[in-house]
Amino acid sequence: MSDLLSFSEIDGSGEVLVAMQRRVPMVTLKAEPTKPTRAAIKRALGTPVPAPRTIANGVAWMAPDEWLIMVPEGQTPQAVIGRLTAEIKAPMLAVDVSDARAVFTLKGNKAREVLAKGAPVDLSPTAFTPGDFRRTRLGQVAVAFWMEAEDEITLVCFASLKQFMFDWLVNAAQKSSLPAFL
Amino acid sequence: MLLLTCPYCGVEGEETEFHNGGEAHLKRVGDGSSDADFTAYMFERKNPRGIVFERWRHVYGCGKWFHAARCAVTLEVFGTYSAQTSEPPADLIAKIRAKRPEWEATP
Ligand SMILES: [Zn+2]
Numbered sequence: 159m160s161d162l163l164s165f166s167e168i169d170g171s172g173e174v175l176v177a178m179q180r181r182v183p184m185v186t187l188k189a190e191p192t193k194p195t196r197a198a199i200k201r202a203l204g205t206p207v208p209a210p211r212t213i214a215n216g217v218a219w220m221a222p223d224e225w226l227i228m229v230p231e232g233q234t235p236q237a238v239i240g241r242l243t244a245e246i247k248a249p250m251l252a253v254d255v256s257d258a259r260a261v262f263t264l265k266g267n268k269a270r271e272v273l274a275k276g277a278p279v280d281l282s283p284t285a286f287t288p289g290d291f292r293r294t295r296l297g298q299v300a301v302a303f304w305m306e307a308e309d310e311i312t313l314v315c316f317a318s319l320k321q322f323m324f325d326w327l328v329n330a331a332q333k334s335s336l337p338a339f340l
Numbered sequence: 341m342l343l344l345t346c347p348y349c350g351v352e353g354e355e356t357e358f359h360n361g362g363e364a365h366l367k368r369v370g371d372g373s374s375d376a377d378f379t380a381y382m383f384e385r386k387n388p389r390g391i392v393f394e395r396w397r398h399v400y401g402c403g404k405w406f407h408a409a410r411c412a413v414t415l416e417v418f419g420t421y422s423a424q425t426s427e428p429p430a431d432l433i434a435k436i437r438a439k440r441p442e443w444e445a446t447p
Contacts, residue, residue: 294357295356
């Protein structure tokens, strides 16, 4: 887990710690996933495009033709966009979405249980593991999430819903409310 | 409850992760068509009691549109397939016929 200063809001009153991260630099990329384009993305990012429904080295598979790129520390979204634009020789779109997204950390042994309250996804330890990436809904909010470790989940949603999402997560993480089904 | 498999991202999702887009494989008519043809395209739907072909969108997932064949009575899903087609794939039709020999596709 990153250092405490990287969070704008933290609630530790529940069974799972809920924290809202400060602005996380990220870039959304859309392009046809042809072989040359995938090779170009690898050259631009220094890491291959992830397999469907996974996240690897800070690059998440959002759709067959869309990826979400966490900008590596010490780099800027503009630099990443510049490299992608220079390498990909096909119609493409790379946009800085840092201000359009909110990012949350759930930390605790029952982090899975918090998500399982609102997402129609099999979150059992055999079905969803670190490295897996899932876009779905949590309550009525469109989200994407993945596991950093067995006891830590990162969740992304639209920034316009960040306070609602934070409150939802804090409520769902309340003590004695997580059934340990998973 | 329906469980649909998105053919684009491979997710087997529960119904509420998707959005129904109505009857599939409509033939669009536009400028120059007769009023009767346009009315049929715009308003008239088969709505059979049985096998239906529908458009669905993976709205909370990859965002892609796709097609699904299911039974409107039992909610059995026979399969999902690409949006880039104007008719259901032959193997899916064969699968439905094998399961429902009495089925007659409504013209
Ligand atoms: Zn999908």
